[in-house]
Amino acid sequence: MADTTASASRKKRDSSSSPSDMKTGSKEDMRACDHDSSVHNQNEHEDDSNSTKNDIDQDTDEQHVQEERDHLRNVLLSFTYYRRHSLVRNQRRRRDYQALPQQHKRLVPDLLEKIDRVDRCIEANMEFVRDVVQECEAFIGMDPVQLMTEGYDQRDPPVTPGDMDKVRSTFRQFVRDWSVEGKKERDAAYRPILDTLKALYKDVPVEERRNINVLVPGAGLGRLAFEIAQNGFACQGNEFSFFMLICSHFILNRVSHVAQYSIYPYIHSFSNVRDTEHHLKPIKVPDVLPSDLPPSADFSMAAGDFVEIYSRESQIESWDVIATCFFIDTAKNIVEYLETIYNALKFGGTWINIGPLLYHFEDMPGESSIELSLDQVKRVAREIGFEIKEERTVPTTYTTYNDSMLKYLYESEFWVATKVQKKQNSK
Numbered sequence: 001m002a003d004t005t006a007s008a009s010r011k012k013r014d015s016s017s018s019p020s021d022m023k024t025g026s027k028e029d030m031r032a033c034d035h036d037s038s039v040h041n042q043n044e045h046e047d048d049s050n051s052t053k054n055d056i057d058q059d060t061d062e063q064h065v066q067e068e069r070d071h072l073r074n075v076l077l078s079f080t081y082y083r084r085h086s087l088v089r090n091q092r093r094r095r096d097y098q099a100l101p102q103q104h105k106r107l108v109p110d111l112l113e114k115i116d117r118v119d120r121c122i123e124a125n126m127e128f129v130r131d132v133v134q135e136c137e138a139f140i141g142m143d144p145v146q147l148m149t150e151g152y153d154q155r156d157p158p159v160t161p162g163d164m165d166k167v168r169s170t171f172r173q174f175v176r177d178w179s180v181e182g183k184k185e186r187d188a189a190y191r192p193i194l195d196t197l198k199a200l201y202k203d204v205p206v207e208e209r210r211n212i213n214v215l216v217p218g219a220g221l222g223r224l225a226f227e228i229a230q231n232g233f234a235c236q237g238n239e240f241s242f243f244m245l246i247c248s249h250f251i252l253n254r255v256s257h258v259a260q261y262s263i264y265p266y267i268h269s270f271s272n273v274r275d276t277e278h279h280l281k282p283i284k285v286p287d288v289l290p291s292d293l294p295p296s297a298d299f300s301m302a303a304g305d306f307v308e309i310y311s312r313e314s315q316i317e318s319w320d321v322i323a324t325c326f327f328i329d330t331a332k333n334i335v336e337y338l339e340t341i342y343n344a345l346k347f348g349g350t351w352i353n354i355g356p357l358l359y360h361f362e363d364m365p366g367e368s369s370i371e372l373s374l375d376q377v378k379r380v381a382r383e384i385g386f387e388i389k390e391e392r393t394v395p396t397t398y399t400t401y402n403d404s405m406l407k408y409l410y411e412s413e414f415w416v417a418t419k420v421q422k423k424q425n426s427k
């Protein structure tokens with residue numbers, strides 16, 4: 001069972017579930033927490049007295065707590081409204097079909113049948129989502145139904161299309177991490193990391209690897225972190241999206257058997273479909289039972305912003321390995337990520353990276369974003385104090401529907417770097 005720590009404070013949230021959604025699906029969430037920084041600035045300049053500062057700190061804390069609560073509520077509502085929202089969208093297809101001239105309808109009677117079947121797939125997806133929400137109480141520390149209903153004004157549209165995008169991409173994330181169908185994608189992205197870890201510590205028997213600490217920032221639904229723990233390492237996944245955290249808590253702690261759920265992740269779009277039967281095929285999750293980890297395994301998930309948590313004093317030089325998979329481009333300031341990785345690693349520790357550079361904040365209005373090219377990223381890494389030992393390009397996909405007529409292929413960059421002494425001229 002994974003220990004899921006929900007205590008760390010969180011800043012920018014729910015940035016993404018898939019790179020292809022990154023630039024469109026998450027802006028409102030991001031902006032929701034933005035006033036944090038202005039409050040801090042005020043603290044710095046206005047008043048030195050401790051009591052006033054404490055008052056402000058307390059206000060800020062309360063504001064944080066309220067924002068967290070509002071945000072969490074919104075995520076839960078997004079899951080809850082999945083069914084209604086999806087059925088309404090599917091109803092539009094039905095209406096458009098009904099409006100066809102008879103001779104056209106006669107040519108595609110199976111289209112109506114498919115639309116009806118999609119309704120049933122939505123219901124099945126909703127059963128899964130309902131269980132995810134119902135089981136999140138232990139993780140969020142309160143009754144999810146109570147949280148969703150408090151102060152809820154029926155007149156407000158409770159969730160945005162962007163929120164619904166995130167719910168839909170969460171289904172695809174389940175395929176990536178917890179289905180047989182996701183194996184090809186995992187083999188491309190996770191296997192190089194796992195193989196590197198095993199090679200690095202080949203002389204340490206699995207049962208003695210508990211002293212080797214591995215951190216996986218931006219852990220998504222937790223499969224990579226789980227497999228690292230399965231190989232005997234002490235592993236902590238870190239994640240700040242409530243969409244991901246609630247779902248990883250569910251899959252890691254609440255599922256009792258393999259293939260317990262059938263989900264239909266691809267039904268939400270009818271475009272680029274090669275084959276109807278394949279399109280409506282159920283995906284069984286999970287493909288392995290996460291609770292099968294031996295009781296001695298050391299596996300946890302830490303909720304919160306990567307930089308905020310791992311630049312703390314207590315985290316300095318405490319990790320043997322940091323493995324970033326499709327993560328470093330989620331930064332507003334990638335240099336800060338690189339520094340945080342460097343500082344949190346022990347001397348001689350290893351940073352393993354794989355992924356593209358699809359900068360998450362590049363097109364976000366009102367957000368700053370530093371977009372370095374690959375050669376710049378590697379140069380900065382070396383300046384900071386990494387020695388890059390191994391590097392290669394690995395073709396990878398991300399939450400791709402294998403049977404689609406449209407697929408994105410990332411020429412991901414993989415590297416293994418060691419923390420060495422900083423160069424003299426860089427502080």
Ligand SMILES: C[S@@+](CC[C@H](N)C(=O)[O-])C[C@H]1O[C@@H](n2cnc3c(N)ncnc32)[C@H](O)[C@@H]1O
Nearest residue numbers: 015016218219220239240241305306325326330
């Ligand atoms: C593209 S996804 C990759 C997920 C997973 N590593 C995988 O390969 O499937 C990036 C993940 O990083 C998380 N994330 C983004 N910024 C973060 C931050 N500052 N702190 C912690 N997690 C973050 C996102 O919520 C998202 O789940």
